[in-house]
Amino acid sequence: MQLYNTLSAKERAALIEKAGQERLTISFYSYAQIGNPLIFRNHLFIHWNELDVLGRIYVAHEGINAQLSVPAENFGAFKAHLDSISFLENVRLNIAIEQDNKSFLKLKIKVRKKIVADGLNDHTFDVTDKGIHVDAELFNELIDDPDTLLVDMRNHYESEIGHFKNAITPDVDTFRDSLDIIERDLANHKEDKKLVMYCTGGIRCEKASAYYKHKGFKQVYQLEGGIIDYARQVEKKGLENKFLGKNFVFDHRRGERISEDIIAQCHQCGRSCDNHVNCANEACHLLFIQCDECAKKMDDCCSDDCKEVHNLPYEEQKKLRKGKVVSNKIFKKGRSEVLKFKK
Structure with a gap:
């Protein structure tokens, strides 16, 4: 039985567009004692794959942490499945303020040591x-x-x-x-x-x-x-909103606007801006803030070096990446000497 995602993000995006269904972006978590996280992970995948759930879900002995999207028409069935699990019955579901049908493009359910990496004993x-x-x-x-x-x-x-x-x-x-x-x-x-x-x-x-x-x-x-x-x-x-700006979210949207305030700036030119992007150079993929003008000027890249690599033929880019490990341990989110206006 298939217990993993088989479609690429591009293929999934095309299917979502063709289906034309509204999807809901949802997050939830629950601390609980899970005896066998792998069995629980597989149980979730079997049921959620049938409901066309997409997202990033972490399961551990201490509980579950989920960010996902589900077709609106399947929400009732999805909620019923959650309620059938004792520690997820009536769990609080945080439904996104701003919806995007392509917030997630794959179903990834991973077993981890912890549902949040806190380093605590x-x-x-x-x-x-x-x-x-x-x-x-x-x-x-x-x-x-x-x-x-x-x-x-x-x-x-x-x-x-x-x-x-x-x-x-x-x-x-x-x-x-x-x-x-x-x-x-x-x-x-x-x-x-x-x-x-x-x-x-x-x-x-x-x-x-x-x-x-x-x-x-x-x-x-x-x-x-x-x-x-x-x-x-x-x-x-009707309460006073004391939050300024955007709420960063961990999906393709990268942010939900909570107030009209823009409190950040483009990391490349210093203009008022709060749009996070990833560097278009696949060997970099740095997360940073970039305005539309700089995106056009830099071909969606974070630096001239990355722009040069990004404009090479794809096969040449692959050769340059071969054997190199790229991860958040190397490329810190929003931190790089090339970002002149990073606070």
Whole structure:
């Protein structure tokens, strides 16, 4: 039985276009005790492949972290399948603010050691002793309180294009990097300040809040449902939107606009811009911010060297890439000496 994706992204995109069906982009997570992640992974693939689910899903002994899209007409069946799994019954589904039928082009369900790479030894603290979950209304009240320390638990390239007013935005590449840095920087306020955290959909704050309580922070809060659900609640309840700019998302859209503010700039020319792209040179693929003018001038590349390679015949490009390992460990997202206007 086929338990893996067989179509290329290009082939899948053509099928989606031909089908003409509206798709919903959804994210969710759940911490749970999964005895055999591989069997669970295969179970999900069999059922979700039949429903034409596409996305990036991580499964581990500690639970599931999913970002995916599903045809709108199959949403009922998809939800019914989730509800048939004990720890996913009535799980909160974060439905994207801005829909894109091509947000995902493959179904990838991977077994990992953890559903979020946090670098923590979960046996050293009580991961269930989490912070207080707050909705958008209470969150707004808390961040207006002068005794609150508001912390963005995301990475630099995420907070660069959007964050809450007055938030602390650590200049880090990974969630793992941020944990000790935040504790060190806020160590003098474990007793007297409210530590309020937020992230994209809430999953990073789930583990971080328990970790910081373990580290001695007395008043720990987290935004329920993250930025995605905050934006939905603000619109539904008519609340003041305290988020500036875009919410970075991990699919082909790369961002959802939460407010009209543009707080970032093109990394190549410095113009006001918050559109993330990947360098068109396949051997680079650097994630960076590029305006339309620079995209045209640079042929969608991050540098003159990459532009030169990108304009070579495809077979020559393949020869240059042969034997070279390209990964995020080498090409940091949004970090490169060629980006003159990267903050």
